[in-house]
Structure formats: structure tokens, C-alpha cells
Amino acid sequence: MFQTYEPAQRGGDSGERIARLQELMARARIDALLVPHGDEYANEYLPECSERLAFLTGFTGSAGTAVVAKESAALFVDGRYILQAPRQVDTKILEVLQVGKAKMGEWLVKTLKPGAVVGFDPKLHPPATVDDLAEELASKRIKLKPLAANLVDRLWGKERPSPPKGAVVVHPIKYAGKSAEDKLAEIQAALKKDGQDAVVLTFPPSICWLLNIRGSDVAHNPITLAFAIVPASGKAELFMDPAKLDDEAKAHLRRLAKLSEPKALGERLTALKTAGKTVRLSPAAPIWFHRKLGGGKARVVRASDPCVLPQARKNAIEIKGARAAHKRDGAAMARFLAWLDREVPSGRIDEISASVKLEELRAGTQALKEISFDTISGSGPNGAIVHYRVNTGTNRALKPGELYLVDSGAQYLDGTTDVTRTVAVGQPTREMQERFTLVLKGHIAIATARFPKGTRGVDLDPFARRALWEAGLDFDHGTGHGVGSYLSVHEGPQGISKGGMATLEPGMIVSNEPGYYKKGAYGIRIENLELVTEPEKVPGGEREVMGFETLTLVPMDRRLVVPEMLSAAELAWLNAYHVRVREVIGPELGPEDRAWLDQATAAIPTPRGR
């Protein structure tokens, strides 16, 4: 079982912790301290030892920052967590504020005296965040001060968990599709071409991709925590706890890099600076790295991590793996949806039992390494909470007349999946059907888009929304995110959203997941993963265009479709998709599930009068 269902504990003694932190702050002569959710690896899922925000405040969300001043404190969270946070933290001590409506800079300007000093851990913030905040504080001459030691860690003391020591395994070339030697050579060629002496890699997924290794240091993402320096020529150096390496991993890595203890990193960075080297570093790397490497004759080139783009553009072997993973996962999902239809009338299915069953069915493939994130299993009003995570306190039965939304995914050696389906429990209302169909129209508009080279995710996002906009509806999240290959389920640079400025390139995998959420009533989301295809000529056209190959093969609930609202082309797409699902997934199923699949993917006839 990769998922657990206990409610997160309220931060019982956060009052005392914050009071003791304020004492440490006074001794360090700072007037306020930033405590962000985040670690030095920019991880989405933090190891226990980096859950400083939860330790201090009790807030367990995946994003947020506490600001602790001498006599007051605030917690800034985004819209996703504005309901959860006040339930988890002691609101007498911590004022909970929503990012976008309140600004951290304004709170500090209001709270602190002119000339005050705000401390921060330079390993936990990229330069842009610090620069932006500094600008907001300039009017009152409030200074930001990087601290040599993390005060929350000092407070935590011996109780603080050790850094994880998850075993590292070699990711075989039959899944990776390219040797680590070849990848290293390409990165080094890029450095030489750009006149850079080295690159410092600070994102574990990049290092795992580059060196063809995987790990188990955090939940859901099969990564190992490490830093690396890759020089333009010569051997790379990998900074990682050697306890994580068995003989095979050690042998594999020693061919590729010098293995060093994490504590050696600082002096190696200093050596690069002293030697006046030009070093490439991601703008998103913590400011600690930028400060270590810049200054004097040395030069930091702020440019994207060079692994990110080749990692996002899956190679032919990875694409083959993705198709296999989705076939396997689609069969598990079909078994799950068939089971749901059979069992739901009993009235005994609830969000947790459904989620547990889904994980069992995925485990039954014998290929499941992890789930790719905690399953979002939401019935009725819980489906309207975009990042809902069920626990025993919120668990609800799946009731007739409601919708059930399930967003889940798996980590297989050959690929990472992520799929959302919305299912009618009993008889849906006409409104549910109409709004499901509007979301479906958006989903199809993305799936069928053709677009020339240079098109970015932001240029496709509106297609997912147009039908909803016409009905005076919308959804408040992006349409899609990039997905890794047995790596992070959220992977850059590509994405389909209002901020999706990376161009879409062949081999990239991106989710297509428009939705609609009626607060307190129901949620709808339809998500497939899409592979960006190679550019090709259209007959009679001039420019090559790309498109999407849909990887996810899972039936969409026909009971929620209003055929009259679909154009002939949209209906044809849905029916053709279901034919594909039936043909690919059908042979994987036993007779009972197969019979279910046949009716679940049967063609929807053209409405009369067309």
C-alpha cells in the first residue's frame, strides 16, 4: 500500500515551537524569518527531514510559506489550501492569508519597523523570489539576510529525521533508451558550444535521467536526492550519500562520475569560483548556489538545466514504454471502473475503499513500482475540491445521483501514468451531463488540435475552455502538465496553461485535463496523457504541423454525454477513441470485465435530425 488514509495531525504544540523559534531569532538578531515549504532540491514531495513548515505549524499542504515575526506570524497559502490550512494550524498564533489576495511583502512592511532584518535560508529560495521580496521591502529599508544555519532545524534538534537513504537502482537502457554516457556527452557538447566550463545540476530528476538511475528517497517520485557538477570536459562529480548505493549502482555510477559525499559540495563550488569559471546554473536553483558560484572573475550563466529539454523529449524506446505502460494501466483502470459499476449499487463503496481497490488492481499488474501521486478519490461535493485527498475524517460513500471523480496514476519501469475519469453513480442530473459534455468538448479540442512548430502550451490552453466560456463557466487550474518517464508525474518545461511558455516538441508527454467544479455539489475532470507527434505535412498545406497521440486508454462515461451538444467531428472522435480502447484493452480483460468494456465503449449513435 503506497497510500495511507489517516488525517493529518493538527500542529498541537506549534505555539510553543513558534515561541522558541522567536527566541532563536532574537539571538540571531533577526526580526522575522521565512519558513517555506520546500527543500534544497526543489522537490515536489519532501523527505521528512525537510517538512519544516509542517513541523513548525502543523500545515501539511504541498505549498505555502510561514513568516514569523517577533510578536506575530502569518501563513501564506494558495487558493487550494485556504480551507485546509486554518483547520490544521493554530489560527490564534498564525494568521492564514491567501497568496494573490495578500502579499508577504506588504505584511512584512506593515508588521516590521524601518530598517528591520528578515532572515531566510538561502538553500530554500531561488534568487527571483528573494529579489522580488527585497523590492517590496525597499520602501521601508527592510533588509533580507541569508542565514548560515536553518533556525527551524536548530529548533528541531535531535528529533529531526535523518535525510533519506533510499536504495539507488540502475535504470536499464531497455527502458531509458539511451546510455548515460551518450547523455553526458551531449550535455558536455552543449556546454562547450555555449562556452561554459561546467553546469551545476541541483534537480534530482535531472540527475536521475542523466545517469540512468532511480531512487526511493521521497514518495511517488522514484528519484534519489543528489547534486552533480558536470564539467564541459572531464569526469562529472556526483554528491550523494554512499549508503544509498549497492555494488551494482556503485559500479554503474563510478563509470560515469566521481562519487563524493554531499558535504564536499561547498568546497567544490568555491573551487570553481576561485578558478574564475563560467558555470551554468538554473535560475530556479537556490540562491545559495548562485552566491557560491558568482563574483570576482567567476561568472554564473543563468540558463535552464540542460537536462530538462532532452529529458522532456522522450526517445523512441521511452515512447514505446509509455504505450506499454498505458496499455497495462488502462486495463487496470477498466477493471476498476467495471468493478465500480458492479459494486456501487450495494451502497458499500466509499472513497477509501474505491481508492484501495484501484491500488490493488494496479498492483495486480505485477509491474507497479509506486503510485505516481496520492489518488484523488472524491464523491459528490468532495469531487469539487481540485486537490482533494481522502482520509478517514473526510471519507464519503458513493451515493446514487452523485458524480465520482478519480484522478490517479502509476509508476511503472516503462512509464508514468496519470488519468482522471468522472463516473455517474446512479442517475446523473441533466446539468451534470451538460457540464460533463462541455468539459468533454474542451478535452476533444485539445486532443484533436494540430499546431505548427513553435506553438507553446499557452497557445492551446484556450481550446480547452472555449465551450465552457460560452456557457459562462470555467476551471481554475491549468489544462495540462508535462509527465516524466518513470520519473516525476509533474515535469517541465512543457505544460498547457496560461503560463505555458515552453514550446511543445515531438516526444513530449503532457496531460489534457480540463474540468468543471461546482462547489459543494460535484466535480468533473477528464484527463488523458497526450504524446506530441512528429511534425508532418497536411495534404495541400504549407507548414508541417504536430498533434497529439492519446496515450491513455480508458473509457469515458457515456452516461454523462449529451450527444446533441457534440459536433459530428467531436462525436466521431469519441466513438473512434472508444473503438481504440476496446481493441487495445479488451484482450487484456477477463470475460466479465470484457463484457463491461464492450458496453462502456459502444458507439454513441448520431442524434436524429442531423
Place this chain on the structure above:
Amino acid sequence: MFQTYEPAQRGGDSGERIARLQELMARARIDALLVPHGDEYANEYLPECSERLAFLTGFTGSAGTAVVAKESAALFVDGRYILQAPRQVDTKILEVLQVGKAKMGEWLVKTLKPGAVVGFDPKLHPPATVDDLAEELASKRIKLKPLAANLVDRLWGKERPSPPKGAVVVHPIKYAGKSAEDKLAEIQAALKKDGQDAVVLTFPPSICWLLNIRGSDVAHNPITLAFAIVPASGKAELFMDPAKLDDEAKAHLRRLAKLSEPKALGERLTALKTAGKTVRLSPAAPIWFHRKLGGGKARVVRASDPCVLPQARKNAIEIKGARAAHKRDGAAMARFLAWLDREVPSGRIDEISASVKLEELRAGTQALKEISFDTISGSGPNGAIVHYRVNTGTNRALKPGELYLVDSGAQYLDGTTDVTRTVAVGQPTREMQERFTLVLKGHIAIATARFPKGTRGVDLDPFARRALWEAGLDFDHGTGHGVGSYLSVHEGPQGISKGGMATLEPGMIVSNEPGYYKKGAYGIRIENLELVTEPEKVPGGEREVMGFETLTLVPMDRRLVVPEMLSAAELAWLNAYHVRVREVIGPELGPEDRAWLDQATAAIPTPRGR
């Protein structure tokens, strides 16, 4: 006649001029000099005295930068001018390079020695341009040096034209819709709210809007060249040649501001800095202003010109004016298109005679103050040149079997227009009709879009392209730009394009002009101006959505429409648009033109089999 048709003169003695400039550079101890197209007002149309690039090189395009080094020189132009520039300049002396394919920084790094100095006029460049270039030059330690005097002006000497002294007129409140006093009060309230002591206004259209004045210092834009300082409280100060003011204008302006000579500006900025003031300044203002105002205790807040947004959001009177202007202009356009259909069979119509006729018909309204830009009158292959401007050397007859593209506009006291129509001359090919219909589908997709608050132009742009993309086609310009109210025909911040990051707000006017261009064959563009409507509830919806009211009322050529390619909704839109054109414009026309309009706007029947 506002437009002339002589070909631009080739820079005959540019070799000598550049040689003399290189002598001046040597004396000023600089190794290279930047000579951009642009002036201290960020004008689109330059006064003669600022046409330094044309004076030096002979290149007359509306954008470009020459870089003159000791022994070589280059001219950087964008894709629009890559054909024109080499015909205008002496390519033995000036290497013509295309922005995007070549980089100025790389050219300088390649050309200059380490530690070299590149001079620039700080009044002609915003900080971002200089900063970006400085970063590109850092690797070779090449420095950028602001020069106190413009070396091209020194070279030009007494031959340089004087700054323009176009008369300033008061723009009456019956067109402006709001008094200058009220506008000033709102700007001052905004400054107080943001804790800023003053704003320095460097864009003439902002000053004209704010003070309800218009001028005639440059072609096509009815602006007067001026700078202004507006303090958070107290009287504004306007820096402008007093020779441009008659008694009425003087009396109007004296109520609003202290009138000062332009040469007083520098010391006034220095005084703000010395007093340690916090001054708001647009990031797009020349670096000269930023340097004058920043440093010591003084603070420059880089924020958008506060006039830009209220100026873009037209008030009720301006909207009423826009509708009246478009009715008047639509009638002139209908007379023109009717005349064209009657006269084209004679074979005597060419691009110039058509353009002259159109200006005559607009002048015949008795309301024409100026044309809003040089008419793009392109037949056959000339229609494929996006920014084509006809002259006696390029003039072509309108020939049967070709398309004719005409993009034009007028400046009336009550509004600015901009309209493009593509007309079939004789029998068009099926390909022309199909591609026209694809462009039309994109145009209709914009015209009919509904969108929630917060939607930006970039979020609508893809709708204009989807049908073309599906056919493997596209166009290489934005879909639309903002338009002023008897002001610039290109006005920010709004726009519909890949870079359109400003949110669309009610009252904004934006063009809707998708196109398709077949190089060497024909061009298609369909342009209307659209007014962003107030947000309103959709029946059954949750969020208020905005949309567009089409202002332009001119028939679209039915002979180019393939009805089978339009959906029922698209065809209904086209027919309803033509009904509106007929009803509003018809009564303005004489019997012959009226008869033409009736057939040109007749309903296209639904194709059989639907």
C-alpha cells in the same frame, strides 16, 4: 492628400556619411555606435528631425538599428524589411541582417576587440534593451557607454530639420467624454494611493489623452510632442515648444499645467532626484530618464504609464463616437468597394488609383482629419507583403483572377478606424476561396468569443489560427492590436497575439485581423475593429463573460466564401453581420451604391444536404 506615392530614395551618399560618422566616433573614443530607428518619445511615426537611421543609411522602414563599427557596419531589420532594406542601403558598406536570425550582441562580439566601447544615445533606448545587450557583451568585456550628444545629429549639422511645430488644438469634451481636470485628479489619486511623489510622462499619446489636446507633429497620429511631470498633488508641468500653442490652446493648458520650454526638463528631473522623490516611470521610457531620476535617496518605480489603461478603456462618449466614426467610414468603404466592382473590368484601376480614390471618398465625408496610416493597397503578389506600401515603382494593375487586399483607416474627431478587406478581381481560384474561408473562420472565432474576466489577448489568439493550422497554414503576425480614440491606430496595452499579456477590459478596442499570405501569389486579410463588451451573465452560467461588439461595418466579399466549409453557426454569423451592415450603412448611400450593397450583403443560403 495625406498619402504620397514616390519611392523612397536610396541613401546615395551613405558611404560618405558613415565614413564621417566613424571619424566622429574615433574622436569620441568609441569603437562602435548604435543608430536605432526611434526617438525620445517612442513614436511609431518619427518627425523628420529624428529620421537619423534613414539619413545615415537610406533605409526608410519603421523599425531597425544600424551598428557602425570602425571598419564595418551592419543594419538589423525584422522579417518585414528583409527584402526592402538591401534595396535601399549600400550593401557594400552595410551588411543587412535579420533580427531573430542574427544577434546584434554576437555581431559586436565578433567584430570588436575585448574591452571595446559601444556608444549609444540614452534618449533613444529603454533600459531593457541596453541591459540585454550589455549581458551579451559581458563575455568579451565590451562596455556600453551613454553619450551626452548624438553623433548622427552632429554629422547632420545645420541640414537637420527643426523639431516640428504643429499646431495644438483642444480636443472637446463632446469627443473626449471626460474633462482633463477629472483625468488629472484620477492620475493624482493613483499616485497618492501607491505612495509615489510624481509620475514623469514620456509618451505623447498619454499626454494628449490626459490633457484633452491633439496635435500634428507627425504623420497619421494626431499627437503633439511633449513631456510632462504630474506630481501627486499640485500642478502638473508640461514641457513643449510654446510656438505650437494659439491663445485657445494656451488658455486650456494653463488651467491644467505649468507650461515650460522643453529645455527646462533636465533640471526639473534633477530637482526631483535631489529632493529624494519617489517617481513613477514607465520601463519603456528612455534610459536617460531612468538615469536622471534614480540614485541617492531618490527612487524610480518602474511601473506602466498610468494613463495607458484608462486611455485604453474607452468611456461611453468615446464608444458612441467610435460607432459614429465606423458608420461614416463604413459608408466610405462601401462606396469604394462598389466603385471598385464597377471600374475594375475596365482594366484601368491600379493600386495607386484605388488608394487615391479611397482617400477621396473618405475626404468626401467632410470629417476626415487624416488617414490613420499609409493605405496598404496590394494586388496579386503585392498583397502577400504584409506591410506593403505602394509607390510608383511597385504599382500594379488590378488584374482578373487575382486578389486585391486593401488595409486602411481614417482619423475622425470621434474615432480612429482600421479595416482590411480582400476582394476578388474577376474569377478567383478554388484555392483562394478555400483559404479565404479558413481566414474567415478564424475571424469569426474571434468575433464570437466569450471570455471571463482576466482573459488576455494571448488567450484568444489561437482561435484565429485553429482552422488554418488544421490545413497546415498560418500567418506570421499578431491577430490584433489596440486602437485609440482619435489617437494612435496602434495603442497598448491590449492586443491579440502570442505576446498579448494585457487583460482585455470592457471599452477596449482591438483589431481582429487574421490573414494568409502566399508569397509571390496573393494575400488575404480580414480585419474589423472590435469593442470589448461589459461582463454579463450567461443564462445558466456562473461567471460573467465579456465578448466583442464589432464596430467595423463593411461587406466581406461573398465571392470568396465556400459555404460548405462554414458551420451553421459561422454562416449565421456572416449573414447576420451583413444584415447589420446593410441596415446601418445602406441609408448612407446613393441609389447606385445602395444597389451594390444589397447584393454584396445578400444572405448566403445554407448548403444543400445540411
